[in-house]
Amino acid sequence: MAAVRSSPGLDVVQTGSKREDSLINMQSCGQEEGVSGQKRLNTGQRIEWPVDANTQQTNRQSFPQSSGVDLPTYRSPESVEMDEIMAAMVLTSLSCSPVVQSPPQRDLLPGDMECCGGELSDSGSSGYWSWDHGSVSPAPSPSVTEMDRRLSQPTDEGLHMELDQTACEELEARRCKSLSRGAYRCLWPGCEKVLTSRVGMKRHIRILHLGQTTAGCQDAVQSSPLSQSAPSSVWQIHTEHLYQACAPIQVTVSPGSPTLCSWTLPGDVQQKPQMAAPRSRSVSVGEQWLQRNSAPTRSQTMSASPSRGHCSFRKGRGEAKKCRKVYGVERRDQWCTACRWKKACQRFPD
DNA sequence: CCTGCCGGGTT
DNA sequence: AACCCGGCAGG
Numbered sequence A: 001m002a003a004v005r006s007s008p009g010l011d012v013v014q015t016g017s018k019r020e021d022s023l024i025n026m027q028s029c030g031q032e033e034g035v036s037g038q039k040r041l042n043t044g045q046r047i048e049w050p051v052d053a054n055t056q057q058t059n060r061q062s063f064p065q066s067s068g069v070d071l072p073t074y075r076s077p078e079s080v081e082m083d084e085i086m087a088a089m090v091l092t093s094l095s096c097s098p099v100v101q102s103p104p105q106r107d108l109l110p111g112d113m114e115c116c117g118g119e120l121s122d123s124g125s126s127g128y129w130s131w132d133h134g135s136v137s138p139a140p141s142p143s144v145t146e147m148d149r150r151l152s153q154p155t156d157e158g159l160h161m162e163l164d165q166t167a168c169e170e171l172e173a174r175r176c177k178s179l180s181r182g183a184y185r186c187l188w189p190g191c192e193k194v195l196t197s198r199v200g201m202k203r204h205i206r207i208l209h210l211g212q213t214t215a216g217c218q219d220a221v222q223s224s225p226l227s228q229s230a231p232s233s234v235w236q237i238h239t240e241h242l243y244q245a246c247a248p249i250q251v252t253v254s255p256g257s258p259t260l261c262s263w264t265l266p267g268d269v270q271q272k273p274q275m276a277a278p279r280s281r282s283v284s285v286g287e288q289w290l291q292r293n294s295a296p297t298r299s300q301t302m303s304a305s306p307s308r309g310h311c312s313f314r315k316g317r318g319e320a321k322k323c324r325k326v327y328g329v330e331r332r333d334q335w336c337t338a339c340r341w342k343k344a345c346q347r348f349p350d
Numbered sequence B: 001c002c003t004g005c006c007g008g009g010t011t
Numbered sequence C: 001a002a003c004c005c006g007g008c009a010g011g
Helices: A053-062 A077-095 A144-152 A157-178 A198-209 A217-223 A225-244 A285-304 A323-327 A329-334
Strands: A002-007 A010-014 A025-028 A036-040 A046-050 A250-253 A261-264
Touching: A323 A329
Parallel strands: none
Antiparallel strands: A002 A010, A010 A025, A036 A046, A250 A261
């Protein structure tokens, strides 16, 4: 059985039964101050479980707001933006230069996109953060129906990020499979247009699918929550192992364009949102508070001060109460992992 | 002395 | 990688 929390004050229990829908029970519990979550099943049983910080965060992305769990018939009012998001995904996919068809010399034109081996940054844009796909394998792509369901769900910022990445992977996989050498096929739903040049394909998507005449695409992507939100989501996801993240998380800021921010993460870490979903672990009040209050701020801090990558620097004593003080030595099992290992506390970071 | 956590060792 | 702990620094 998997227990999830969809949003503050709204708990959801999802059983492993085939009749999930009928067994889903939602209850507004308010914001309890305890360490564990608690839930009532429809059997009348009351179940308490430790809530994982990652699980909480992840599931807030997966089951956002009032929709609770996957209700197939639900259509979000925000789905009207999906065309735009789809366009962004298609273009993002397009920006991933196919290794199979790209010999050492890449047809990089002025204003053309970068290869996805390292960055997706469009040199013609600003404020377009990018992913390093790293070791992410395109093989396990979600089904079309699942994609559609996710697209139709109301999304918060985190889900946008997940959507973007997953969709990019899938589109890239589909494109790599279906493409003949040197040709680009438009993956816009219902459009099978094949062009030989990347620039032409970009133009095709812009004009036909976005209805834009000139360089509006990057701006559309830039201004969408899809791109704006992802870094903070990533940050939230990885706070659990923050003390290990000094090296893996790399933030680079382009000197030329102040808003161009490139996030480089190891592939396995990027997949964590999907893998962490069924997990369940104890979460503290502090962790919940941290996720609610400080995570967005931290993302901004990350963007503003990328020099944090240096780990050897010993910080002065912060003001925050750490697990040791909050729980005491006698409740050491409730400490965060880092505190138990005498590492820098990641539940109550300074 | 208490606390936080770095650095390094062990499993 | 996960886990543990000696020892150091700050308060």
